[in-house]
Amino acid sequence: MRVGIVGAGIAGLVTAWLIDEVCTAVVVEARSRIGGNARSVTGCVDGVSATFDLGAQEIAADDSSPHSALLTAVGFGERHFADIPSSHTFWADDVSPSLVGSHPGRPAGVGHGPAWEPVKSFLDGLGEPPAWDVPFGEVVASRSLPPQAVDHVLYALIASLFGCAVPEVAGVSARAALTYLAGVASDEAMPVRILRGGMESLSWAVAGQLTRTEIRTGTAVDRIERTEGGYVLSDTAGGRCAVERLVLAVPPPTAVRLLPESMTAPGRPWHVLHRFACRPVRYALHLDPVYMPGDRSRWSTHNVVSHDGWAESSFWYGPSYGVDVFKSQITHRSVLPRQVLATSAFEALPPTADLVRAQRTLAMVQGHEGLHFAGHYTAGPGDQETAIDSAAEVARRLAPGSSRLRHLTTP
Numbered sequence: 211m212r213v214g215i216v217g218a219g220i221a222g223l224v225t226a227w228l229i230d231e232v233c234t235a236v237v238v239e240a241r242s243r244i245g246g247n248a249r250s251v252t253g254c255v256d257g258v259s260a261t262f263d264l265g266a267q268e269i270a271a272d273d274s275s276p277h278s279a280l281l282t283a284v285g286f287g288e289r290h291f292a293d294i295p296s297s298h299t300f301w302a303d304d305v306s307p308s309l310v311g312s313h314p315g316r317p318a319g320v321g322h323g324p325a326w327e328p329v330k331s332f333l334d335g336l337g338e339p340p341a342w343d344v345p346f347g348e349v350v351a352s353r354s355l356p357p358q359a360v361d362h363v364l365y366a367l368i369a370s371l372f373g374c375a376v377p378e379v380a381g382v383s384a385r386a387a388l389t390y391l392a393g394v395a396s397d398e399a400m401p402v403r404i405l406r407g408g409m410e411s412l413s414w415a416v417a418g419q420l421t422r423t424e425i426r427t428g429t430a431v432d433r434i435e436r437t438e439g440g441y442v443l444s445d446t447a448g449g450r451c452a453v454e455r456l457v458l459a460v461p462p463p464t465a466v467r468l469l470p471e472s473m474t475a476p477g478r479p480w481h482v483l484h485r486f487a488c489r490p491v492r493y494a495l496h497l498d499p500v501y502m503p504g505d506r507s508r509w510s511t512h513n514v515v516s517h518d519g520w521a522e523s524s525f526w527y528g529p530s531y532g533v534d535v536f537k538s539q540i541t542h543r544s545v546l547p548r549q550v551l552a553t554s555a556f557e558a559l560p561p562t563a564d565l566v567r568a569q570r571t572l573a574m575v576q577g578h579e580g581l582h583f584a585g586h587y588t589a590g591p592g593d594q595e596t597a598i599d600s601a602a603e604v605a606r607r608l609a610p611g612s613s614r615l616r617h618l619t620t621p
């Protein structure tokens with residue numbers, strides 16, 4: 211069976227990897243590099259040679275996850291990972307920090323800030339996780355929390371992750387939000403893992419194991435036609451490619467643009483794709499600590515400032531590699547960094563409660579007319595784990611006999 215996969219982010223590549231021994235696939239990628247939101251840059255700073263991520267970078271330190279299983283299956287081991295503390299500092303413009311999280315080696319005299327106690331008791335006292343389609347605003351409103359704890363901490367982190375305005379976080383899925391907030395006010399910083407070779411190295415390792423799949427980079431699919439036998443993809447290099455099955459591993463607004471209008475019209479099942487709305491997020495990798503708290507003893511790995519109704523983060527690479535390199539969101543900043551090493555633009559998708567309902571509808575039309583959707587937006591909190599799970603879902607339909615599926619199946 212010939213399968214067309216549009217998008218060589220982790221979802222498209224893992225789909226190809228899972229079906230490679232059974233199907234003949236072609237992966238078409240618009241950018242000149244594979245990896246999608248995993249974009250890594252290698253450089254030497256202060257004599258330290260290291261790889262820095264501009265986009266996706268963190269992996270849960272959980273050995274039983276499909277992400278860990280994939281990493282092992284494509285050859286990654288302990289030496290490829292760096293374990294770092296996921297610590298957080300939150301503040302608003304011109305105000306001393308609202309919350310300074312636990313971080314190894316932070317001097318004992320540095321206080322946790324006024325929002326620490328309310329945030330900690332909120333997160334510790336939640337009990338059973340809410341259903342995925344309960345809005346975070348409902349959960350927050352059911353407790354009496356000071357506005358500073360809500361706007362400058364709980365909402366600020368989620369707004370920064372998904373590029374939405376702070377008040378919009380009230381509509382985000384509480385379950386998704388709480389996944390990202392776990393550990394923000396814990397007595398010890400939670401450990402997370404990064405790949406020493408950068409998150410993009412996972413994409414390269416996956417691609418390196420493909421034998422029957424062709425990858426075409428630097429050419430975007432710009433039109434998809436429905437035919438009797440399947441689909442025909444036309445790309446910006448003038449190529450045309452007929453496939454029996456189609457996997458769209460691109461952001462949903464792109465899927466809407468590519469599919470024939472008749473397929474996404476009102477009343478058609480794929481109309482649901484219109485409900486997935488992305489936000490632009492721009493990142494810079496830089497050397498000047500322009501977005502860090504003035505007092506270095508309050509620096510964390512994640513430093514989130516609320517300003518003008520937005521919240522933006524600056525990730526400090528000090529705990530990872532011992533160098534003052536920062537990866538900062540610069541979408542809405544009034545001051546830009548001066549010592550910039552690289553910049554990159556992304557699209558983020560806030561996991562709103564409505565999006566959760568749209569995801570359920572999309573799940574019901576998976577595979578209809580030979581059309582499949584893979585990507586971090588298809589379920590859950592929208593991380594790499596979700597993208598890998600979505601690829602496995604698609605592969606179970608396209609190549610149920612694939613031996614690689616066993617690597618990713620949780621017993």
Ligand SMILES: Cc1cc2nc3c(=O)[nH]c(=O)nc-3n(C[C@H](O)[C@H](O)[C@H](O)COP(=O)(O)OP(=O)(O)OC[C@H]3O[C@@H](n4cnc5c(N)ncnc54)[C@H](O)[C@@H]3O)c2cc1C
Pocket residue numbers: 216217218219220221222238239240241244245246247248264265266267268269429430431432459460461464491556557558584585586587592593594595596597
């Ligand atoms: C800035 C940022 C940071 C993140 N950090 C983390 C993190 O630390 N940990 C984590 O677990 N998750 C993180 N995520 C979420 C993470 O991106 C996703 O989980 C995952 O990388 C997305 O993979 P994907 O394959 O679904 O989509 P993408 O990575 O978006 O891949 C889609 C691909 O489709 C291509 N494409 C688009 N249009 C076309 C076209 N017309 N023709 C051909 N190709 C096309 C794109 O170029 C892209 O390569 C982050 C997301 C963002 C935006």
